[in-house]
Amino acid sequence: MRDVTRVAFLGGIYSNYLALEAAIREAKKRGVDQIWALGDFGAFGPHPNRSVEILREHDIPAIQGNYEESLSTNAEDCHCGYTDPRDNHYAQISYDYTFENTASAYKAWMGTLPKHARLELDGQRLLLCHGSPRTINEFLWRSNTPTPFIERMLVEHDTDLVVCTHTGIHWERRDDRGRGVVNVGALGRPANDGRTNVWFAILTGQGGRVDVEFVPVAYDHHRLAREMSDEGLPDEFVETIETGWWTTCLEILPAKERAQGRY
């Protein structure tokens, strides 16, 4: 277990290498001791190798998401965990493109990454995972992750704080002692709020508890949108980058999160 005091956590990157570069710059500017990536480096966006190269160039420690698990095992789909046919249709387009355009050596590297990691932040024990501690593709949304369930999860996995991503929307739910869940959001696409920026999180250990800051990241989203179009990725994906509203993979959203979006 490593002992650090200020750590940036990057959620799903989804091949948004422009946002990844911007986030790393921002995290370094804010003086973090370490940057972690929580999986799903590819998907959705263009040129999946670029995000991997940036992560490796900056020596960023990382855990696997469902994409890394699928890509490194030559799986036929992303195992995103969607249940709706339309969601799965777009997920498959995204996965097929990413699979085809990810270098074999990078796929092999993804297979060497762990599925979990543990850190200690000023005495608080952190468990890093992609979806949830028990399942790589479990969706932990704010409105369907209640306190009693979180308490069970912390006991079962012997930790104080679960740090995860996978849903694409950042949130936290913690008790008076700061124990709970922090979903760091995603760099890959906006948070379905009509804004084009994306998000990551900085956790700071302070006086025995952890402070959480969600950091908005502006980047050249017009450029990303252009590159996605040039690569033949669906117009629906491009629209999300341009508008900040999700157009696909919507059926998995619980009622409250769905009501906050346009579609």
Add this chain to the structure above:
Amino acid sequence: MSQLVQIRPLMPAEGTFPTVPMNALDTLWFQVAGTICNLECTHCFISCSPQNHAHEMMTLEQVLTYLDEAKQLGVREYYFTGGEPLMNKSIYEMFEASLAQGPTSFLTNGVLIKDKVAERLKALSDASDYSFDVRISIDGYSAADNDPIRGAGTYDRILAGIEALANVGLNPVITVTEVCGDAATRAGRTRFLDFLKKIGLSQPRLKILPLLRMGAEEHRERGYHRWESLAGAHLSKDELSALQCSSCRIACASGVYVCPILIDAPGARMGDTLASTLRSFPLEYQACFTCHAEGLSCAT
């Protein structure tokens, strides 16, 4: 209908069966209206009707007791079903208690959702930090499709219920069974989503359910064929974990059963408390075949 359908206990099929483990109690159902319903749908797998008292309504005290135990066990989500949950006189207190500790859904035929009811449901939703889902069943694109299944005049009343919810800003999940001809196909699904947009749901949410060949459905179209069972089957760990019974239980007035589908099976009653039911269960009922073969989950 009620004269024709004989309510009888559901019995296991013959053979040797795989056993599903209880991985984690994530989902707790409440058979809150028992088998008592204001409608008598001809495909109802537990033959609910105004006269069917095989399972009685749950009391508020019963629900609160199970909610309390569920909190200790770290349950993730709650579902209320029946029968028609809105016929339970304590239903709003039950929703309020449930929404205080987790995301909550209820399954309704929608015909009792008038403006006042919709407003009350919206207020409950707004007051909770967790998602509150109303799930309404309909069986077709028109009264001609729906009413032979759900009862004369129900189509218009269901649409009125959906409209009342949409008017207050609640977006129900619409459930359709495969009785509705093409609903399970890709084209049918698109057609249904368009239909839902047309009737006022700007973000249509749709769940298609396979038919369970038991209860009233046995008399409508057919019962299970003999070969439709998991006798002799070997299911992998992943296949077993995909079954809802590996992570759910249902509380009824008469005790806790393995899942919402098997409440008419005396052998599916697993205990009086939730904790006493956290053990494996043999997949010896023909409905278990549907869950496995069709990937059926009663949850949304």
